[in-house]
Amino acid sequence: MFSSGGNVTKGNLKQWLVNGGDLQGYLFQCVHCKKHRLHIDAS
DSSP: OOOOSSOOOHHHHHHHBOTTSSEEEEEEEOTTTOOEEEEEEEO
16 A cells, blocks of 8 residues: 555656666565565665
């Protein structure tokens, strides 16, 4: 679940999550149900 005080969209995240940028995303896949989960770190 993504929670934000601002108006953040999937399009914004695609622009902001760049390798070496201020926001770094880590995508994981569950070995049981195969669903994906995105974790985001900010510098």
